[in-house]
Amino acid sequence: MDRRLALVRRPSPLLADGLVTHIERTPVDVDLAVRQWQGYVDALVDQGWQVIEAPPADACPDGVFIEDPVFVHRDLAVLMRSGAPERRGETEGLADVLTAQGYRIAAIEEPGTMDGGDILTHGDQVWVGVGGRTNQAGVDQLAVLLSELGATVTAVPTTKALHLKSAVTALPDGTVIGYEPVVDDPTTWPGFLAMPEEPGAHVVLLGDDRLLMSAAAPESTGLLAARGLDVVTVDISEFEKLEACVTCLSVRLRGPA
């Protein structure tokens, strides 16, 4: 992993009004969330990542979850069309930022819907969760866009969690880890590794064998450390109250060079 550039977006003052679907709403401390977001950004910088900020989307409570309005693969950035109409304004300003970084821009079009949180990749293998935010029409469009880049797209039913990446993510060696109670079918991934805590299912790959994970998953971080992985943790409790995880707060831009 050579290029270490991450796109982030600072929290909206309306963050506390963000969507919750599968968990009960609990009050969000926005000031604490802003500090936690800065801690997340600092952790990326400490690990040698350059961080760029998307234009703020202050009118969008969930705008900080930048993983959802855009997906990047190789030199292509695909603007999403969320299954939650409240989140569609979050794509604003992203085409300009990504064009400036050398990306070609495409978009999921009506009747397709998709959130980036539903897209899990390992190399050119792409799994897309079909559920509350992403539909089959969206998957079909993404499959066409990515086929010219040599990637294979597989649709995965996702009925027990908000997004596919709420349930599973992939380790550097491609092992898919997840929290079984919210995974529709763990046999989708040979070698699936069950984690004991829900936030333990979420990893951001920082490069080499280093991972970024939530501080709310001590048993899982222990398990992964025992496998030889180097785990950096961040407290993102205020974002977790909004059904988010470490992956949602940045988009890692690995190409084009």
Ligand SMILES: CN(C)C(=N)NCCC[C@H](N)C(=O)O
């Ligand atoms: C992988 N995950 C979970 C994400 N990429 N996004 C989380 C978005 C949370 C937001 N409140 C919502 O409900 O849309």
